[in-house]
Amino acid sequence: GQQLNQSPQSMFIQEGEDVSMNCTSSSIFNTWLWYKQDPGEGPVLLIALYKAGELTSNGRLTAQFGITRKDSFLNISASIPSDVGIYFCAGQLPGQGAQKLVFGQGTRLTINP
Amino acid sequence: KAGVTQTPRYLIKTRGQQVTLSCSPISGHRSVSWYQQTPGQGLQFLFEYFSETQRNKGNFPGRFSGRQFSNSRSEMNVSTLELGDSALYLCASSWGTDTQYFGPGTRLTVL
Numbered sequence A: 001g002q003q004l005n006q007s008p009q010s011m012f013i014q015e016g017e018d019v020s021m022n023c024t025s026s027s028i029f030n031t032w033l034w035y036k037q038d039p040g041e042g043p044v045l046l047i048a049l050y051k052a053g054e055l056t057s058n059g060r061l062t063a064q065f066g067i068t069r070k071d072s073f074l075n076i077s078a079s080i081p082s083d084v085g086i087y088f089c090a091g092q093l094p095g096q097g098a099q100k101l102v103f104g105q106g107t108r109l110t111i112n113p
Numbered sequence B: 001k002a003g004v005t006q007t008p009r010y011l012i013k014t015r016g017q018q019v020t021l022s023c024s025p026i027s028g029h030r031s032v033s034w035y036q037q038t039p040g041q042g043l044q045f046l047f048e049y050f051s052e053t054q055r056n057k058g059n060f061p062g063r064f065s066g067r068q069f070s071n072s073r074s075e076m077n078v079s080t081l082e083l084g085d086s087a088l089y090l091c092a093s094s095w096g097t098d099t100q101y102f103g104p105g106t107r108l109t110v111l
Helices: none
Strands: A005-007 A010-014 A019-024 A031-037 A044-049 A055-058 A061-065 A071-076 A085-092 A101-103 A107-112 B005-007 B010-013 B019-024 B031-038 B042-050 B053-057 B064-068 B074-078 B087-094 B106-110
Touching: A010 A019, A019 A085, A031 A061, A031 A071, A044 A055, A044 A061, A044 A071, A071 A085, A101 B031, A101 B042, B005 B087, B010 B019, B019 B087, B019 B106, B031 B074, B042 B064, B042 B074, B074 B087
Parallel strands: A010 A107, B010 B106
Antiparallel strands: A005 A019, A019 A071, A031 A044, A031 A085, A055 A061, A061 A071, A085 A101, A085 A107, B005 B019, B019 B074, B031 B042, B031 B087, B042 B053, B064 B074, B087 B106
């Protein structure tokens, strides 16, 4: 099936550092979404992007929808312990239905206090 | 407003059995989607129901089925369970074609 290449797979950082992760695909996406999943829970939506080039912030989080519509990145500034978790990108392919999301493999973020 | 609820949260079954999982969407949401999450394959789309009709389907065998009731609650059924069906099954709801909100999932273990 369609794949989103998410990198890095894992990150080990110090508290207070900035974090950057991205997703790329060979296909064009209509929508890019970023989710965070804590152990034993479902993914929680962080940021939704609907237009190519769109740059959106949610507190310390910033995400962008790539101009080519084939990529997106998520930045977290000044990381704190509660940022620990797995971050997923997800996209909606044209003609596939808005609810049929394709997910990346996730980036596991670990923070050393 | 209450979030998406899924029951049960944990389930243990043996190979060959069948299982039914339940999802109650956020009040007012009419679309319910189901996803399977495994360490190897990640999050994969199973199917989506809107107004009691299956609107979209992923690439899973026919052993995986679902339905939606008039109150938008949804169930998914897996028949003839296999070891590889062990996974976290996630339900997500939305009003129509907008952003999905996920429930906590049902952890299914097949022995």
